[in-house]
Amino acid sequence: MELDPLFLSRLQFAFVVSFHAIFPVFTIGLASYIAVLEGFAYKSDNPVWSILSRFWTRVFAVVFGMGVVSGIVMAFQFGTNWSNFSYTSANFLGPILSYEVVTAFFLEAAFLGVLLFGRGKVPPGVFLLSAILVATGTFISSFWILSANSWMQTPAGVEMRGDLLYVTSWMDAIFNASLPYRFAHMALASFLTAGFVVAGVSAWYLLLGREVRANRAALSMTLWLLLLIAPLQAWVGDLHGLNTLEHQPAKVSAMEGNWETRSNVPLLLFAWPDQETQSNRFEIGIPGAASWILTHDVNGIVPGLDQIAREDQPPVWPVFWSFRVMVGLGLLMIATAVAGLILRRNGAVYNTRWYLHSLRLMSITPFVAVLAGWFTTEIGRGPWLIYGIMRFEEGLTPSLQGWMALTTLIGYVLVYAIIFIAGLYYLMRLLRDGMESQPATEQEDAPSHRAKRPLSAVDVPFEEGAR
């Protein structure tokens, strides 16, 4: 069997980036949550806010550390597997990705240390400011990454001379057409992720009857947040979709499973898209609904894949299905948030066991939804690496052979599996350890002699019962 370096490189990149993305998507939202908790703690005398903040800062430290470790590989993937892409786009992507690293560098050097180790050692105002700056920093960092990705989706501000792209307008290139939508969509996704994880963990503690006061407070505030954010995300997602329709119609056609340009396009609930026959099998849909969503008119004409040459079409079924997974989970999140509102009467929300159990299960859904969303947008960009400018195969490293890509793919899977298992296992230990045993301030022994690494902020032993 011939090993295809292109397919294997795409698989490897998808694996590495998916694996990495789950950490920052959580920490970005969590950093904001911690900043809010610190704000409450600063304003009020109620001890629950600082109990919660201390606990979630510990979780933040571990997840942030895992994100940093898994991110190292990303910085080199562009060169090892996609050297032609890097060579062509370096004039823009080089500085942008460097700015991301520089921002992260700056953040870690300056404020993360204070957030993780400065509690009780710096004035409360300074501590609150550090928490806010860490949260801001995570957003700036993700801004650069999303700018780079959005530019690959909707390139602007560059011109090709020979086989190199040159930047003609940094403004146009950085603030390209899809960036505002993608950034807003991801920011809300981060809030949803952090919100559902906090809600799920609080629900779990409530089921066990642990630190009831603090966890009730946490559950209540996150449910309010989710009630606001989950529907907002649906609206922003819709805007993002309309923006995509304008700039990348083929992607939207694939998301809708729409092969034919016509009016009255149904919203498909189920279908098996078949690229060979350029049609769907087993279609079940709501007549006219897709036309209505995309053009706000049931008779609106929606472009289909028949407008796109076969070799320029994205693979339809993965885009179609990952989009449905994302939307389906999004609706489930809205339903969960609304159910929380209904159960709020008489405080039933804190002791309705089925609801707390379902919140516990829901905490995994934002991660799946985020990955499904990225699959939709990334596979839907196909066959373009830089939309309309460079195709996947043109970006590949010319000297790369199939067996090399396979070797590193297996290697990264193994390496990441070990990190992930160790990290997740440790995170579970941390959760089981809970909030009760936390020291009120940082340990007093030789305070200036503490290492300033994310994971050293946590002192729970690795093994069960080994404290």
Place this chain on the structure above:
Amino acid sequence: MESMFDLVPIWAGIIGFGIIMYVLMDGFDLGQGILFPFARNEQDRDTMMNSVAPVWDGNETWLVLGGAGLLAAFPLVYTVFLPALYLGVFVLLAGLIFRGVAFEFRFKARTSKYLWSWSFSVGSILATFAQGAVVGSYIQGFETENFRYVGGAFDWLTPFTVLTGLGMIAGYALLGSTWLILKTEGALQDWAYRITPRLLVMVVAVFIVISIWTPLMDPMVMSRWFDQLSLIWLLPVGALISMAILVRALIKRQEALPFVATMGIFVFTYLGLAASKLPYIVPPSYTLWDAASAGESQLFLLIGLLFVIPFVLMYTAWTYWVFRGKVKAGMGYH
């Protein structure tokens, strides 16, 4: 691309500075991993790890910054070195990740501690070897066509690069052992004093073989060194003086000077390498200017970096200052 200013020398300086910073700083903490299997007992291993715990991850961020900075300023280096060293890069990254994770969890582990010790050591050794192979590959040069790497998967793994890889392991071990002389006391320091001369002998041996081998392999290097007597000879002389200072400092049992002298060996060797090969940065065909990105791209990043680098240097200096002094057995940095 025409630009008002030629930023290539400035960027070469920044990246060059970043590389030597990385080598010196991550060198001594990778060195702990290399020395790990030879340490006398678990308690010494704890102390060795503690001696680098506050700084190791800051040291490694220079590598990530270097990777991204290269893509921005000298993309050709990025797009030739990484494909050419494809499997080596995997070994490097896997090694660094393993040792990083092991570093964190070893501190928190009880029964599984030996497993993390083992990972820490193997990861450190593999990562160091790969870094040495990168240097060796640079000296060897790359097979390129029209700005693309066209060589094979194992061009980076030759007898020469294996030697530079082993040399790097010896070199980082030397940085590690002189760091221990500086940072520890008692039996562990005695042990470091004992192993340092042996490591120095290995480093000198590799140094000599590479110094002879390189001009034989590369006529350009040969002519630079031997066509006429030039100031370039001051660099190896500097390295030899550093070695002499190291030996003297070891005999007099000085504590700080061995580490400083070892850094001197590294700096002079590094400068000697640069003087041999530059301006060729993707030898044998491409110079720094061939490899550079557009002037406006270099400028765009330079603005941000000039703001951040002093800050990072200050922060780094402050961290080292806070953690100055001896590490004692049983003192936790975790």
